[in-house]
Amino acid sequence: MRFVAAVATVAAVAITATVGAGAQPAAQQAKVKAIAFFGFAAANSFAQATWAGVKQTAKKNHVSAKFFDPNFNAQTQVSQIQDAITTGRYQAFVIQANDGNAVIPAIKQALAAHIAVVAEFTPVGSNYATIKPPVRGLVFVGEAPxxxxxxxxxxxxxxxxxxxxxxxxxxxxxxxxxxxxxxxxxxxxxxxxxxxxxxxxxxxxxxxxxxxxxxxxxxxxxxxxxxxxxxxxxxxxxxxxxxxxxxxxxxxxxxxxxxxxxxxxxxxxxxxxxxxxIAEKSSGAKAAQFAINKANGKKVPTSYDSRKLQNPIGTKANLGNFKAQYCD
Incomplete structure (x- = not known):
């Protein structure tokens, strides 16, 4: 698992990828038109694996997707979340927090704006022994450190x-x-x-x-x-x-x-x-699907244990046919 944690002061860059946002028959029109992904950093291979999963799900659901890159800077990430809320362009967020405590006010702001929010990998808050979200309305996909x-x-x-x-x-x-x-x-x-x-x-x-x-x-x-x-x-x-x-x-x-x-x-x-x-591309795809489903009014779990995606105990006997979803 790339357990990324770093402090950087480089200015953030927004990376955009529009994936399959073509027209659909009126009967199939859904509320979600765009999903925002707030990852650790665009230069990080682990976050890129998450992003690949988010894009995969977005394309499947005919939704556009955008990667907001804070380059490991927690405060930049918070500002990006707040700015994305202000634009009104996004109905769903997937947040891979650099600081699980710093993002709480912005998450509450997004939820108040009726944006579906799924936290992925990094637990929100300071309880590292549970995957239960500390904020009402928030969904979490990952595991406890x-x-x-x-x-x-x-x-x-x-x-x-x-x-x-x-x-x-x-x-x-x-x-x-x-x-x-x-x-x-x-x-x-x-x-x-x-x-x-x-x-x-x-x-x-x-x-x-x-x-x-x-x-x-x-x-x-x-x-x-x-x-x-x-x-x-x-x-x-x-x-x-x-x-x-x-x-x-x-x-x-x-x-x-x-x-x-x-x-x-x-x-x-x-x-x-x-x-x-950690099957990180699969985790990103799962988080994005929950965010889209929730924004579309469908019922989703409040938390999902990402260990269900792949047996995490990677001994030679357990690997089977597992293929790595990212490279360092």
Whole structure:
């Protein structure tokens, strides 16, 4: 899963794609003419996978779609949501929040304007152990970060089977982010349930190959006896280079958090022990369909657990024919 989290100050760019907004017979005319997608950043592969799903659903429903790009800037994203409300052009929003708390006022404003709003991937609010939306009328498609952390911890325990002690390094995303802290806490608590597992290192690994490489190098220098390394898929891609350089390829089990093509390939060829998968294009498509249906007066669930789209426990035995829906 690309667990993106960054702070940028680059000016936002709006990316537009009109998909299949052709005329329909009067009897089939629906209320929704346009849907807006507020993603993490246009340059982000994970958000592009979500956008591909949104466009797919929009085309299927003969609706135009537009990607508002805040380039990871939370305040820019809030301003874009507010501006989109003011235009009156959109009947449905899919919001992939950079900051789940910052968007709450704008979401309430959109709902008051009778715009259907679906939050995708990032939970809205500060309760990271539930997928129940904290705002009445809001729909959420995704999973709780605490669930994600617990699963990563369980994969770590599985990788440590038969080894005592088993030294684990966790490359956290960003220590400054509450969402990452909630996930990290869940990883640690889960690992602590196994008597043979020792959390030897907990460092910031970030969400790029470069940051993962640097974090892994530091960990291996301080703890050359690491047996398992867990982190974002991007960080583990970088860590894989550090492990190889240190001559420990095959000796350290790697676990990623994300279903990129690199992560899936790593599990399939045995260089990774496992990765945690999110079928992000499918999730984007589901979120867009809920938003369109809700705007058209149809009943939709208040929340949808995205783990239903694909078994997230990406061990080699579980992958089956799954194809990655984005590449880092």
């Amino acid at each position: 605490v669930w994600n952390g617990q699963s990563l911890g369980k994969l770590g325990i599985q990788a440590c089977a038969g080894k005592n002690p088993c030294n684990v390094a966790y490359l956290e995303g960003f220590k400054s982010l509450p969402l990452d802290n909630a996930r990290t806490d869940a990883v640690k608590k889960t690992l602590a349930t196994a008597p043979n597992v020792k959390l030897a290192a907990d460092v910031e690994g970030g969400y790029t190959q470069a940051s993962g490489l640097k974090a892994a190098q530091d960990v291996l220098q301080a703890h050359p006896d690491i047996d398992v390394m867990i982190g974002s898929a991007q960080a583990i891609e970088g860590a894989q280079q550090a492990v190889k350089t240190a001559g420990k390829e095959g000796k350290i089990k790697l676990i990623g958090n994300g279903g990129s093509c690199q992560a899936i390939a790593g599990v399939r060829d045995g260089t990774w022990f496992a990765t945690y998968i």
